[in-house]
Amino acid sequence: MAQDYKRLEEYGLIGNLETCALVGRDGSLDWCCFPHLESPSVFAALLDINRGGHFHLRPRDQYHATQTYIENTNILQTTFETQSGALTLTDFMPVKDHTDTSHRTILRKLTCQQGHVELEVEFKPRFDYARVVPAIEPATGGVVARWQDHVLYLQSDLPFQMHEGDALGTFVIDEGETKWLVLRYGDTQPIPPQECESILDRTTRFWSDWAHDCQRDRCVFRGPWHDHVVRSGLVLKLLTHPETGAIAAAPTTSLPEVIGGVRNWDYRFAWIRDASFTVQSLHSLGHVEEALQYFQWLRGLCRQFGEHEDHLHIQVMYGLHGGQDLEERELHHLSGYRNSAPVRVGNAAAQQVQLDVYGELVNAFYETRRYGEDTSQSDWQFIRRIANSASRAWSTEDSGIWEVRGGPRHFTYSKLMCWVALDRSIKMAEKQGFDAPLRQWKETRKAIRQAILKRGFNQRLNSFVQSFDSDVLDATSLLIPVMGFLPPDDPRVQGTIDATLNHLTDNGLVYRYVGDDGLPGQEGTFVLCTFWLVDALVLAGQLDKAEELLLGILEHASPLGLLAEEIDPTSGDLLGNYPQAFSHIGLMNSALRLGWAVATKRAAKGPKERP
Numbered sequence: 001m002a003q004d005y006k007r008l009e010e011y012g013l014i015g016n017l018e019t020c021a022l023v024g025r026d027g028s029l030d031w032c033c034f035p036h037l038e039s040p041s042v043f044a045a046l047l048d049i050n051r052g053g054h055f056h057l058r059p060r061d062q063y064h065a066t067q068t069y070i071e072n073t074n075i076l077q078t079t080f081e082t083q084s085g086a087l088t089l090t091d092f093m094p095v096k097d098h099t100d101t102s103h104r105t106i107l108r109k110l111t112c113q114q115g116h117v118e119l120e121v122e123f124k125p126r127f128d129y130a131r132v133v134p135a136i137e138p139a140t141g142g143v144v145a146r147w148q149d150h151v152l153y154l155q156s157d158l159p160f161q162m163h164e165g166d167a168l169g170t171f172v173i174d175e176g177e178t179k180w181l182v183l184r185y186g187d188t189q190p191i192p193p194q195e196c197e198s199i200l201d202r203t204t205r206f207w208s209d210w211a212h213d214c215q216r217d218r219c220v221f222r223g224p225w226h227d228h229v230v231r232s233g234l235v236l237k238l239l240t241h242p243e244t245g246a247i248a249a250a251p252t253t254s255l256p257e258v259i260g261g262v263r264n265w266d267y268r269f270a271w272i273r274d275a276s277f278t279v280q281s282l283h284s285l286g287h288v289e290e291a292l293q294y295f296q297w298l299r300g301l302c303r304q305f306g307e308h309e310d311h312l313h314i315q316v317m318y319g320l321h322g323g324q325d326l327e328e329r330e331l332h333h334l335s336g337y338r339n340s341a342p343v344r345v346g347n348a349a350a351q352q353v354q355l356d357v358y359g360e361l362v363n364a365f366y367e368t369r370r371y372g373e374d375t376s377q378s379d380w381q382f383i384r385r386i387a388n389s390a391s392r393a394w395s396t397e398d399s400g401i402w403e404v405r406g407g408p409r410h411f412t413y414s415k416l417m418c419w420v421a422l423d424r425s426i427k428m429a430e431k432q433g434f435d436a437p438l439r440q441w442k443e444t445r446k447a448i449r450q451a452i453l454k455r456g457f458n459q460r461l462n463s464f465v466q467s468f469d470s471d472v473l474d475a476t477s478l479l480i481p482v483m484g485f486l487p488p489d490d491p492r493v494q495g496t497i498d499a500t501l502n503h504l505t506d507n508g509l510v511y512r513y514v515g516d517d518g519l520p521g522q523e524g525t526f527v528l529c530t531f532w533l534v535d536a537l538v539l540a541g542q543l544d545k546a547e548e549l550l551l552g553i554l555e556h557a558s559p560l561g562l563l564a565e566e567i568d569p570t571s572g573d574l575l576g577n578y579p580q581a582f583s584h585i586g587l588m589n590s591a592l593r594l595g596w597a598v599a600t601k602r603a604a605k606g607p608k609e610r611p
Helices: 193-210 226-238 272-284 288-302 356-371 377-393 412-432 438-455 475-482 491-504 527-539 543-554 581-600
Strands: 011-015 020-024 028-033 041-043 054-059 064-069 076-081 085-092 105-124 135-139 142-147 150-155 161-163 166-174 178-185 329-331 343-345
Touching (some): 135 161, 178 193, 193 226, 226 272, 272 581, 288 356, 377 438, 475 491, 491 527, 527 543, 543 581
Antiparallel strands (some): 020 028, 028 054, 054 105, 076 085, 142 150
């Protein structure tokens, strides 16, 4: 039944910088992929409550539960209160340190603070997206599930009963008592309880040392959103692959954009378009190493292209290890979250032509110069090729930023980002003396600008629109002043803000667009687009309205401060993959922009209009 599924905001996220797991407020581990984030799942109750598999650990009697993180960490604590007692469940994964595979472990610590509590354990692994029910056998100090070369070892001194791929157990924990349950992938070596405590201490120190720290009166993120920004940084770190620097869009697949709908996509990949926004947010938090590592990932992708300047095709997304084959498949044996089918793995949008990636890539190189990163000659050769590709391709149709499946169009945002690719390339060439066809680029930049102003702006709506000569509003138009295409005080920018507020905004939340996109059904409001509206309002000097919107969307974050891709504006339910990197990046950048503007009592100044 759909009502048996937990709401997304009832889940907390843990991880080891290689993979992640979602743990419900009821103590059930409902989603985890081993060994990597993009690997097949070993627990997938999130996507099929009956078949998917889980590892739950909770009181047998009625209880009240709350979840928190240990401050400035990704260590999750769930507190259960029953009539007989109270206890805390601490869930975490050791952080990958490149020395061994001991980080492929989930440690679950139970500590009883009051009275006594009877608990039940159900260990129900299901390998390969629940296509395999493994054999479960007794092992030294626990039980083990095996399939092919995959091994899951549950370390526990409980007397389990094993039946058809499940291991069940019950036990009582008394006041002052602590018990550990340890789940290991690929390893059947028990970990002594004292070593578990040591691992918890080391993991706590790692996250505390890494998390953004500041004196509140000096912090660039000062304001009521400060703690949300810190949590956003911790989420981004969990989604960062330590070997490549790539950042996954989300740790999940197929969480629906509307309950019961078919807009269910796999987001366990790295999108190129996140580049410049991600670099900015990480630098602003003081995580320079992660920002540069992410930039090095971008550089690495650039090296795989040949030397010929024609037909430079850049995928919109890549695997976290750099893989390009992201073939999309449907898993018909899974019912989907709250019966929202199909469940998909892989993403066919990887093969779409989306011209905006040219601008996002060049802008990432351009933005890193502000943080002391030099543009090398080899970088410039690639940037030049991107600019030449954008110059040639800008007048063609593409699938657009939203990866619509209704056929190619002349998307206004795609043209805008081709303009950005040329604009930033021209600036870098002029400032650093790089060899470039400046006359041609400037002519093309001017042509793109004229086309956008003529065909991308709808006089009747007094707003920029989704595609040329259309009457469909699109939140990407809010980025026109952010990207410096027009100044914030331009009447066409203000008209676009007003149109967004009047026609795309519902209860303070912004839809991506309202129009046909080749897919059935509807979707929720898009979290990132609401942050774009905040940014546009700040640039336009409307700080009170911007702050109202920002604080409003933060009310929709989970109790742990986590954000999904979308929000149902009526119920407030989180929708789409969760937690979503781009939503947290948007939060961080909007908080930075608004916090600075509010602190200095003036609107942030946007770029001047360019010829």
